[in-house]
Amino acid sequence: xxxxxxxxxxxxxxxxxxxxxxxxxxxxxxxxxxxxxxxxxxxxxxxxxxxxxxxxxxxxxxxxxxxxxxxxxxxxxxxxxxxxxxxxxxxxxxxxxxxxxxxx
Amino acid sequence: xxxxxxxxxxxxxxxxxxxxxxxxxxxxxxxxxxxxxxxxxxxxxxxxxxxxxxxxxxxxxxxxxxxxxxxxxxxxxxxxxxxxxxxxxxxxxxxxxxxxxxxxxxxxxxxxxxxxxxxxxxxxxxxxxxxxxxxxxxxxxxxxxxxxxxxxxxxxxxxxxxxxxxxxxxxxxxxxxxxxxxxxxxxxxxxxxxxxxxxxxxxxxxxxxxxxxxxxxxxxxxxxxxxxxxxxxxxxxxxxxxxxxxxxxxxxxxxxxxxxxxxxxxxxxxxxxxxxxxxxxxxxxxxxxxxxxxxxxxxxxxxxxxxxxxxxxxxxxxxxxxxxxxx
Numbered sequence: 001x002x003x004x005x006x007x008x009x010x011x012x013x014x015x016x017x018x019x020x021x022x023x024x025x026x027x028x029x030x031x032x033x034x035x036x037x038x039x040x041x042x043x044x045x046x047x048x049x050x051x052x053x054x055x056x057x058x059x060x061x062x063x064x065x066x067x068x069x070x071x072x073x074x075x076x077x078x079x080x081x082x083x084x085x086x087x088x089x090x091x092x093x094x095x096x097x098x099x100x101x102x103x104x
Numbered sequence: 105x106x107x108x109x110x111x112x113x114x115x116x117x118x119x120x121x122x123x124x125x126x127x128x129x130x131x132x133x134x135x136x137x138x139x140x141x142x143x144x145x146x147x148x149x150x151x152x153x154x155x156x157x158x159x160x161x162x163x164x165x166x167x168x169x170x171x172x173x174x175x176x177x178x179x180x181x182x183x184x185x186x187x188x189x190x191x192x193x194x195x196x197x198x199x200x201x202x203x204x205x206x207x208x209x210x211x212x213x214x215x216x217x218x219x220x221x222x223x224x225x226x227x228x229x230x231x232x233x234x235x236x237x238x239x240x241x242x243x244x245x246x247x248x249x250x251x252x253x254x255x256x257x258x259x260x261x262x263x264x265x266x267x268x269x270x271x272x273x274x275x276x277x278x279x280x281x282x283x284x285x286x287x288x289x290x291x292x293x294x295x296x297x298x299x300x301x302x303x304x305x306x307x308x309x310x311x312x313x314x315x316x317x318x319x320x321x322x323x324x325x326x327x328x329x330x331x332x333x334x335x336x337x338x339x340x341x342x343x344x345x346x347x348x349x350x351x352x353x354x355x356x357x358x359x360x361x362x363x364x365x366x367x368x369x370x371x372x373x374x375x376x377x378x379x380x381x382x383x384x385x386x387x388x389x390x391x392x393x394x395x396x397x398x399x400x401x402x403x404x405x406x407x408x409x410x411x412x413x414x415x416x417x418x419x420x421x422x423x424x425x426x427x428x429x430x431x
Binding site: 018019020033035036037038039040041057058059060061062063064066067069076077078079080081082083084085086097 | 196197198228229231232233234235236237249252266268271272273383384386387389390391392393394395396397398400401
C-alpha cells in the first residue's frame with residue numbers, strides 16, 4: 001500500500017476555476033470551516049480534505065479564505081456590484097463605499 | 105476613536121411594533137438610507153443567564169429586528185456591532201462587520217464577565233469580514249457561524265447545527281421584490297426627467313417612464329426566467345419584450361417610413377437602457393462575483409453604447425427629416 005506523505009500532499013495540483021478562486025488541496029486540514037461559511041456550496045466534504053465542486057458558482061466574497069486556518073484557499077475578494085464599479089470608474093477611485101458614496 | 109458601545113446591558117424584546125414597521129417601510133423605500141441605526145452594545149432578550157447564547161449582528165435596524173424577531177420566546181444575549189447602520193453582508197464585505205470590530209465590541213460590553221461560556225453565534229454572511237481564528241486568539245471566544253437567514257435560527261438553536269439548506273444564499277421572489285422600491289428611488293432623477301419629457305412629447309416620455317418602471321419592477325420578478333446568464337442580457341431581452349407592445353401599437357396595421365425609423369430608434373435606445381438597469385442589479389444579488397461583473401461590464405457596456413448612439417443618431421435623423429420636410 002502506498003503511503004501518502006506530506007510531500008505527496010503538497011504536490012496535489014491546485015485547482016482553479018474561471019474566477020480568482022484557487023484551492024490548494026495539499027494544504028487542506030479538513031477542518032470544514034469553508035463548508036460552513038460558503039453560501040454557494042463551492043466545497044463539499046471529503047475523506048481527507050474537502051473537494052472543490054462548484055468553483056464557477058463562487059461569488060468571491062472571501063469568507064473561505066478569511067476563515068481557512070491552513071491558507072489552502074486564495075481568492076481575490078471583492079464586491080460584485082456593477083454600480084460600485086461604474087461609480088468608482090467615473091470618480092476615478094479604486095473603490096467606493098456602499099451607503100455613503102453609492103446606492104443612495 | 106471613541107467607542108459608542110453601551111457598557112451597560114440594553115434590554116430589548118422579540119416582538120416588533122408599529123414603530124419598527126414604520127422604520128422598515130422607510131428603509132425599504134430608501135428614505136434616510138444611513139439613519140436606520142440601533143445603538144451598538146450588548147442587548148438582553150428575555151432574561152438571559154450566564155449560560156445563555158450570544159448572537160452577534162449589525163446595528164442596522166432591519167438586521168437587528170430580523171434577529172430579535174426570530175427569537176420569540178427565547179432568552180439570549182444580542183451583541184450589536186457598530187457597522188455604521190449597514191447590514192451584515194455589506195458590512196462584512198467592507199470589513200466594518202469584521203474581526204477588529206467584534207473584538208472591540210466584546211471588550212467594550214464586558215462580555216467575558218457576563219457569560220460563563222466562550223461561544224459566539226455569528227450570521228453566516230458575516231464570514232467575509234471575520235476570521236474565526238483571529239477572534240479566538242484575540243478574545244478566547246469561539247466563532248460559530250449560524251444560518252444565512254435569521255428565520256432559521258430557532259431550528260439551528262434546537263438541533264445545534266445548520267442543515268445544508270440553511271447554509272445557502274437564496275434569492276426568492278420576496279427577496280427580489282423588496283428591492284424594487286429602493287431601486288426606483290435610485291433612479292428618481294431619471295424618472296422625473298422622463299415625466300418632464302412627457303409634457304413635451306407625451307408618447308415618448310410616458311413610454312420611457314413605463315419601460316423604466318417596468319424594468320425596475322419586472323426584472324427582479326422575472327430574473328430566473330429570462331434567458332441567458334448575464335444580467336445585462338436578461339435585461340435587454342426584457343427591454344425588447346417591453347418595447348414590442350408600443351412598437352406594434354405604432355406600426356399596426358400600417359406604418360410610414362418616419363414611424364418605422366422611430367420604432368427602430370426606440371428599440372436601439374430602450375433595450376440597452378433596460379439592460380443597463382439590469383447590469384446595475386448585480387450588486388443586489390447574492391451571487392454576482394467581481395470577476396463575473398467585470399467581464400459583463402466589458403462585454404455589454406460597449407454593445408449598449410453602440411446601440412444607444414445609433415438610436416440617438418437615428419432619432420435625430422428622423423426628427424430633422426420631419427422638421428425639414430424631406431422624410
